[in-house]
Amino acid sequence: MNYSYTFNLKDPNSTKPTLIYLRARIKAENKYLKYSTGEKIEPKNWDKELQFPKKIKGRTTKAIQVNSIINQLSRYGEAFQLICSKIEAEGTELTVNLIKAELDYQFKKFTTAPKSFFNVFNEFIQEKKDLGKITTGTIGRYENIKSVLEDFSIAEKYNLTFNRINNDFYIKFVKYSRKTLRHKNNTLGRNIGFIKTFMNWAVMKKYHRNLDFKNFEKVSSDTDEVALSxxxxxxxxxxxxxxxxxxxxxxxxxxxxxxxxxxxxxxxxxxxxxxxxxxxxxxxxxxxxxxxxxxxxxxxxxxxxxxxxxxxxxxxxxxxxxxxxxxxxxxxxxxxxxxxxxxxxxxxxxxxxxxxxxxxxxxxxxxxxxxxxxxxxxxxxxxxxxxxxxxxxxxxxxxxxxxxxxxxxx
Missing domain, CATH: 1.10.443.10 (Intergrase catalytic core)
Structure with missing residues (x-):
């Protein structure tokens, strides 16, 4: 497993209620995630060995408060594990920022989910439009390759994430383009070029660190275009x-x-x-x-x-x-x-x-x-x-x- 987590108190020696943090080690990055649960507890009600609240029996106000905290921390723990499992299943590398964004979305009531591959592609196209550095024809081609990738993802049941743009993707995409879309070599080569341009941009924007795409070959063949005498x-x-x-x-x-x-x-x-x-x-x-x-x-x-x-x-x-x-x-x-x-x-x-x-x-x-x-x-x-x-x-x-x-x- 590429992650482990526990709960820690912000101030274990406090005489007053102190914040509880979810703390996790992310092995892929060799970094630690420190995430506030928003819950507070008195250190005297905290089990230092188990790193979890002590369960209080009865129906007293204190017991109800502590049991409520236990339930909420359990939710955080389950959410953390589900998030990590989902990210790894998608073939994406676990990072502190990515897990944090997912936790924010679930617990902090953020209105937008963490950016997916295609959400980032939309951002890429919009930036090109805003900067005005390329023609409307090129913008149209970027929008077209995004549609091609969306159709490919559905047809081939290949969930597209940045870390899954690898050699396996390249082989499947080339096969799909030739067999299903009947794309000729120059069209396929142009589309591969657009994908590489987008992936380079996303690296620059720090959306991912996967460089497998740099080895993708842009296939081409000579064309019989005409000129007038x-x-x-x-x-x-x-x-x-x-x-x-x-x-x-x-x-x-x-x-x-x-x-x-x-x-x-x-x-x-x-x-x-x-x-x-x-x-x-x-x-x-x-x-x-x-x-x-x-x-x-x-x-x-x-x-x-x-x-x-x-x-x-x-x-x-x-x-x-x-x-x-x-x-x-x-x-x-x-x-x-x-x-x-x-x-x-x-x-x-x-x-x-x-x-x-x-x-x-x-x-x-x-x-x-x-x-x-x-x-x-x-x-x-x-x-x-x-x-x-x-x-x-x-x-x-x-x-x-x-x-x-x-x-x-x-």
Whole structure:
């Protein structure tokens, strides 16, 4: 047993009633818990050997008072043992603070229970919202992984506590994500990353000391994301659309293709962001004030809308840009390969269905490199800090790969 307890008097030599404390040794922490029961007794009515009140026979006022104290101390003793058993059954390490919080909840009539794993997760999300350091999209992803964990806990009958985020949890969660949710490797890897971020935050906040999560592997696999060729870009830009709705979404999309900016950034541009032929705006992720030179496309589009680009919700943007690309016949079949663990999944999808807001940023990087821009210059425009994150966006065209192969092997 990792704990033992007894009752002690605050002042054993007092001639007046003195407080009674529950005192316990918590072996895991090698610390002692000293908790006031709120009960008082005269030392002459205290059994020093048993560390408990002497039972007084009869129905006198004194006997009734002492017997009431005995009953209350028995309640404290039972509660203490139940609390410790419950905490250990959950796989959580016994700590003085945790036991104290549970005793407070039961005996001091506190209105809120000690914080559970998911209560702390709510606190984590709320702090991120309050600090405003991450995008609403990232907040949504944190809320989503919390829901995934709640569903996992119920489906797998796995009570989630900080100390149970261990290798056993990792194996069960990976299996659940792949078999039940059919999450592909990159989705699973992203979720593992979010869990690790939360657990690191909780360590910093001193909610736990379990570091097993640091060994969790963030699985990933290459994705078949598309980029537009220069010919496709021109075809899309010059097409005469019948609806203003599609014209606007294409103009905004082409602006992204010609600047490399994220949709969350270029949707916030106004005339005050333009100085000396460059766009200056604090990006939502890096918070860096990038100077992005205007070119033919970005300048024409900004002037067309008097430097106030049409505002389109991300959901509608994804829907409309696919529709526009279908109109201009981007119907080439693309074999999209993904993995769930080692299971290879191949889908044949027309190209227009693979176009999204992020395709614009990937197109800018790919075409800029094809046209001879140095990678470090492209990175300075897109705001990438490391080549490892930058290279995921590179989607070299068939033409440039054939040219390079001919140069090397002709």
């Amino acid at each position: 220069f010919t496709e870009l021109e075809k899309l830009y010059t097409h005469k659309f019948k609806t203003n709705r599609l014209r606007k979404v294409v103009d905004v999309f082409i602006f992204g293709c010609s600047t490399g900016m994220r949709y969350s950034d270029y949707s916030r541009i106004s005339k005050r962001n333009i100085r000396d032929g460059q766009i200056f705006i604090n990006t939502t992720k890096q918070k860096s004030n990038l100077g992005i030179p205007l070119n033919k496309y970005s300048k024409e589009i900004l002037e067309k809308y008097d430097y106030n680009l049409p505002i389109i919700s991300p959901q509608k943007f994804r829907e409309y840009i696919k529709e526009a690309c279908k109109v201009v016949d981007f119907n080439e079949d693309i074999v999209k390969t993904s993995f769930i663990g080692n299971e290879r999944i191949e889908e044949v999808i027309p190209k227009y269905k693979m176009i999204s807001t992020h395709t614009a940023r990937r197109t800018f990087i790919t075409l800029s490199l094809e046209k001879g821009m140095r990678p470090d210059i492209v990175m300075s425009i897109t705001g990438h800090k490391s080549y490892s994150s930058f290279k995921k966006y590179i989607k070299l065209s068939k033409k440039i790969r054939e040219e390079e192969m001919n140069k090397a092997w002709s």
